[in-house]
Amino acid sequence: MNQQIQDKMVRRTKFRLVLDNLSKYIFLLATLFGLLVLSVLIYRVVVDGIGWLNFDFLTGKLSTQPERAGIMGAILGTFWLMLVVTPVTMFLGVGTAIYLELYAKKGRVQSFIETNISNLAGVPSIVYGILGLTVFARAMNLGNIALAGGLTMSLLILPIVIVASQEALRAVPSPLSEASYGMGATKWQTIKSVILPVALPSILTGAILSLSRAIGETAPLVVIGIPALLIPFPGSIFDKFTVLPMQIYYWTLDSSLTAEYANLAAATIIVLLLCLLVLNSTAIIIRNKFQKQF
Template sequence: MNYMDQAQVEKRMKRRVTTNKMMRKLFLGSTLFGLIVLAILIFRVLYQGIAWIDWNFLTGTLSTNFENAGIMGAILGTLWLMLVVIIVTLAIGIGAAIYLELYAKKGKLQELIQTNIANLAGVPSIVYGILGLTLFVRLMEMGSTVLAGGLTMSLLVLPIIIVASQEALRAVPGFLSEASYGMGATKWQTVQNIILPTAIPSILTGAILALSRAIGETAPLVVIGIPALLIPFPGGLTDRFTALPMQIYYWTLDASLTSEYANLAAATIIILLLLLFILNSTAIIIRNKYQQRF
């Protein structure tokens, strides 16, 4: 009795194996597609903008003449923004994470806050812009200042830093805190001296990633009315300011009239990407160097 037709099997086998091989190439191609586009994007921006970056461009003020235009104001504005975001989100973000992980009783309230944070992370950034416009710029009459922009951005990235900090706190092994309690430490002493120092590298990694999200965001800044005009350099929290993404935005819009502005925008993008690259590298270094495994 013939159970199998060997020729038939081999014929089908061949086809199945070939399809598998071909699809494998297609899948690999899809994976590489994104990376290739990324490479094109970076190459294109470098090609367009690198020649425009010089000392004058970095330290100059904005100018109506594109040949003399500089981005010092935008760089300072972005740094001020970072300062506000770091202070506000680190304090509130870590505090909220400690509460949710270590103090909150498992129950309705904790569930509510947790669900709420998850949902906030999915709210479009422009909606935060509208909240900032209504609450900070108009209601609290801050105007389009560093403080208003910083607080808006802080609210935007807060869910990211809370979730990252929670994960960091959760990763601290129980035997460490139990040893601390065993020595007679109070809960807060344990948090302060044992849990936080252990978790802080991971928390900082998350915080830096959140920060890099904040400095790349443009939409909330447009909505709260951040200009890209000839304004004095920001020197404090209550000064008006512009930021790198805003500068890119306005120069890209100008590019449809005068094509040189596209090069200026590209040059500004290089600076912004460089800043993001430094931030992300720092995050990776902190993670690799200080993160303990138990």
């Protein structure tokens, strides 16, 4: 009987080892497949667009003639958009996280609010575009200026920033705040001088990654009616604007007319990828730098 039990356990162990190795190779193949598709995509984009990247393309105005088209207007539009998104998102996102995590009483109401914020993080971006169209473009009569687009994008990434900031605040060791209270500091003094400095690297990392998503989003801006072809450069947040993802989207549609629009879209994708690479690298540098300090 004991021998039968041992044989059965051996067979189960062998089966588990085979299953473990099989799972490992399946996951490896899935990873390699994703990397392969990404590599092919990046290769095609670079091959199609690298020849169109020059000073005139980066500094020129948009044009109906592909050989004269430039993306400076889209670059400036992206800048003005992020000039609205960054302070609004950081102030509201971090402020909400501080209140929910450090001031609000633990209970059903706080749990209900946190659950809904987490759910909002998974809402499709086009829904935020409809909300922005209803509230900012029409109810507030802002139209399709950079301010309306920035506020719409702020709604999109605000739940992500709130959740990331809450996690950063929870990760602060409790003995630090307890020591501050023990020395007679008030709650706000403890938050300002102890908790926030320790949580700031993680908060900034989450915020920068969220801003990267806002830069690459197109659907909400399509809904609020951002123009496809805007010749004048936007000079402030109160001007009409277009952004890099929008220009890529419409040039991709126009590529059915002539292959030159596909080359313009590829060149713009390279610029957008470089912007995202800079932002993501900044997040990594900030995280690694502050992790060594704490």
